[in-house]
Amino acid sequence: MDNKLPFEGPLSEQRRKIDHLKKVGVEQNIDFSEEIARLEEAYKKLEDEIYSNLSGAQIMHLARVHSRPTTLDYINEIFEDFIELHGDRLYGDDLAIVGGIAKLNGVAVTVVGHQRGKDTKDNIQRFFGSPHPEGFRKALRFMQQANKFGRPIITFIDTKGAYPGDSAEARGQSEAIARNLKEMALLRVPVICVVIGEGGSGGALALGVGNRVLMLENSIYSVISPNGAASILWKDASKADQAAEAMKITAKDLLEFGIIEEIVPEPKGGAHLDPVRTAEAVKTAIWRHLEELSGMTPEALVEDRYRKFRSVGKFAAPELV
Amino acid sequence: MFKDLFQKKKYATVPSVSQAPAASERPKREIPEGLMNRCPKCGNIQFSKEWEKNLKVCSTCGHHSRLNALERIAMTLDDGRFFEIDADLTSEDPLEFPGYKAKLEQQKASSGLKDAVVTGEGEIGGVPVVVGVMSFDFFSGSMGSVVGEKVTRAIELAAAKKLPLLLFSTSGGARMQESILSLMQMAKTSAALAKFQEEGGLFISVFTDPTLGGVSASFASLGDYILAEPGAIVGFAGRIVIEQTIRQKLPDNFQTAEFNLKHGQLDKVVHRKDMKAFLTKLLEMHVGGGASDGQ
Numbered sequence: 001m002d003n004k005l006p007f008e009g010p011l012s013e014q015r016r017k018i019d020h021l022k023k024v025g026v027e028q029n030i031d032f033s034e035e036i037a038r039l040e041e042a043y044k045k046l047e048d049e050i051y052s053n054l055s056g057a058q059i060m061h062l063a064r065v066h067s068r069p070t071t072l073d074y075i076n077e078i079f080e081d082f083i084e085l086h087g088d089r090l091y092g093d094d095l096a097i098v099g100g101i102a103k104l105n106g107v108a109v110t111v112v113g114h115q116r117g118k119d120t121k122d123n124i125q126r127f128f129g130s131p132h133p134e135g136f137r138k139a140l141r142f143m144q145q146a147n148k149f150g151r152p153i154i155t156f157i158d159t160k161g162a163y164p165g166d167s168a169e170a171r172g173q174s175e176a177i178a179r180n181l182k183e184m185a186l187l188r189v190p191v192i193c194v195v196i197g198e199g200g201s202g203g204a205l206a207l208g209v210g211n212r213v214l215m216l217e218n219s220i221y222s223v224i225s226p227n228g229a230a231s232i233l234w235k236d237a238s239k240a241d242q243a244a245e246a247m248k249i250t251a252k253d254l255l256e257f258g259i260i261e262e263i264v265p266e267p268k269g270g271a272h273l274d275p276v277r278t279a280e281a282v283k284t285a286i287w288r289h290l291e292e293l294s295g296m297t298p299e300a301l302v303e304d305r306y307r308k309f310r311s312v313g314k315f316a317a318p319e320l321v
Numbered sequence: 322m323f324k325d326l327f328q329k330k331k332y333a334t335v336p337s338v339s340q341a342p343a344a345s346e347r348p349k350r351e352i353p354e355g356l357m358n359r360c361p362k363c364g365n366i367q368f369s370k371e372w373e374k375n376l377k378v379c380s381t382c383g384h385h386s387r388l389n390a391l392e393r394i395a396m397t398l399d400d401g402r403f404f405e406i407d408a409d410l411t412s413e414d415p416l417e418f419p420g421y422k423a424k425l426e427q428q429k430a431s432s433g434l435k436d437a438v439v440t441g442e443g444e445i446g447g448v449p450v451v452v453g454v455m456s457f458d459f460f461s462g463s464m465g466s467v468v469g470e471k472v473t474r475a476i477e478l479a480a481a482k483k484l485p486l487l488l489f490s491t492s493g494g495a496r497m498q499e500s501i502l503s504l505m506q507m508a509k510t511s512a513a514l515a516k517f518q519e520e521g522g523l524f525i526s527v528f529t530d531p532t533l534g535g536v537s538a539s540f541a542s543l544g545d546y547i548l549a550e551p552g553a554i555v556g557f558a559g560r561i562v563i564e565q566t567i568r569q570k571l572p573d574n575f576q577t578a579e580f581n582l583k584h585g586q587l588d589k590v591v592h593r594k595d596m597k598a599f600l601t602k603l604l605e606m607h608v609g610g611g612a613s614d615g616q
Contacts, residue, residue: 162538164558164566169576170584173557178542181511186519201495202507202538202557209508223495223504223535228562233497247500248416257415259501309512310473312505313466314415317407 005061008269011050014043051268054218057241059250060226062218062270063197069275070129071098071113071156074196077279078286079104079111087138091171094135095126096163099142101151105287110146112139112207113156116197130163133176136206140180143187152190152290155207160225162203177206184209185305188298192289194264194282195219195251196271201228211305212289213259215251216278217266221259222249259312261289360384376593385550385593387530389432390439390456393489397597398443398452405441407474412436412467414498421498424460432459436467437492440475445487446601451479453488455529455536461493464536468496469506472540476513476524485523485604490541494534507539514543523607525600528555528578528587546603547587549578550596555586 004012018039025032054062062068075082079102087093099112114131117123131139139155146153162173184191193210199221215221224232229247230239248254251263264278264285271278296304358372359365363382372379376396377386388396395401414421429435437460440453453475455462472488479486495503518524526544528537531554538557541547549555556576564571574580578590591599 162557164562166563166567166569166571166575169556169558169563170580172542172584172586174537174555175542175586177538177557178507178511178540181508181539182515182543185508185512185515201504202535205504205507209512221501223500224497229497246416246418247497249500254501257501259505306512306516309505309508312509313470313502314413314499315466315470316411316413318409
């Protein structure tokens with residue numbers, strides 16, 4: 001119950017009261033069960049109140065909770081017989097991207113996603129989940145291999161964005177992202193993308209051109225990280241909360257804009273409180289969409305994906321009115 | 322001779338471009354307004370008329386000043402003749418982003434444009450082409466729904482008419498005020514190009530100063546041929562962000578067209594005075610023009 005976010009303070013406080021009462025009850029051999037039940041009831045009510053009205057900024061903080069499950073956690077929970085593959089065959093093996101082949105309910109699929117580190121050392125190796133060009137090219141290699149063998153593709157999106165570094169630029173960061181967008185549009189197999197944490201910028205989208213795009217309830221997806229937007233727009237990165245609200249980055253917002261097809265529910269308080277149950281919900285959703293897509297021809301899948309992205313955008317067009 | 326394969330169009334003439342240099346390049350006070358121009362790079366002072374005749378390239382250091390879309394069209398297309406499409410598409414404020422509406426109005430007033438890209442048809446060296454030209458003076462050339470839609474429609478027009486597609490890019494990146502809708506324009510334009518190029522369509526992409534972020538990481542990097550103007554800054558992340566990440570000062574030539582050429586990211590750096598002739602030569606290499614229709 002530690003590691004609570006500021007807006008979860010009242011919950012921690014309530015929990016402390018309950019724990020204290022329990023301890024006193026045991027120590028002094030007094031029956032507080034009625035009291036405790038009443039407090040637990042109040043705790044549940046408070047929980048409902050807090051988690052059913054989360055702001056964009058609060059969801060952003062939940063999406064960034066350090067113990068939030070990562071791509072590898074979902075892969076291990078959801079799939080069987082995962083074989084991890086490595087490298088882009090051009091330059092190196094970017095550990096900010098993980099992927100390979102696995103079975104989903106007995107069906108062979110390709111799975112690929114951004115991978116954050118679990119601790120500092122891991123994060124340094126994985127560039128905090130921010131890929132270099134070789135990471136995007138590795139992902140593309142996996143996806144084109146899936147395309148060749150007719151395997152459906154499942155991607156997990158979880159990155160603050162592409163890695164902003166000099167060597168990344170020298171090796172063609174822009175080209176690598178652009179190529180993924182173009183080539184993903186041509187894939188002749190079902191592509192299902194799940195935003196599990198942060199979906200930041202082109203680095204997220206480079207794994208995001210799917211027939212179906214799903215988002216976990218407390219994940220975010222935006223054109224730039226709210227911190228980046230705040231520092232560019234208001235020259236003040238500390239206004240990230242404000243930017244998070246203004247940019248409309250939550251799953252609910254994106255469902256309304258028609259960008260995503262479904263919100264996958266999380267346990268109250270976030271995926272990190274029950275990774276197994278969250279993974280089950282993700283698996284159920286992926287499987288349902290996969291079943292829907294599996295009846296489509298390769299041409300229909302390409303066309304379906306094209307239509308989805310072709311229709312995005314809000315503008316005024318007087319000549320059509 | 323293959324020119325005859327393409328039907329002739331009616332053209333609208335582009336209104337003559339204002340003689341005043343862009344605000345950022347306005348000469349210092351001691352120089353009579355409009356008469357002289359000071360190069361922002363080397364400080365050389367030149368008669369404005371001379372400088373404009375020189376296509377806004379500094380005669381001393383070769384610095385290529387930024388052009389707006391109309392100037393670029395005037396100097397690239399035959400006789401400056403251009404048939405604009407989708408001229409009336411304008412941005413809305415779908416996120417109700419604080420200050421966006423007001424900023425759009427202000428950008429329209431200051432640039433004289435309706436959004437950051439102008440698209441249409443014209444001819445280069447007698448070869449009909451679909452052209453899109455971005456303009457940095459509108460909202461830093463940022464890509465929102467309108468830019469994405471206009472570029473996509475230009476691609477679709479080129480596909481439908483089997484014409485070559487030519488895009489001059491300049492952009493600070495995605496338009497944050499449209500957040501996710503802006504991001505998705507990268508996928509939309511790239512998917513449209515995927516279709517067009519699969520059908521044999523020819524796409525020439527020209528990077529001009531600067532082209533960064535979402536535009537660089539989508540359609541602009543997908544040219545069958547990629548050209549750039551000398552000195553143009555082209556990249557994904559901005560220099561300041563990278564310097565903060567790596568905690569090092571980057572060399573002056575970082576992300577220049579020449580840097581990108583050296584790193585294999587583009588085909589050729591073309592001086593502005595040679596651009597039209599080079600494009601003509603390149604287009605003529607593709608008899609049949611654009612998307613192959615089996616002829």
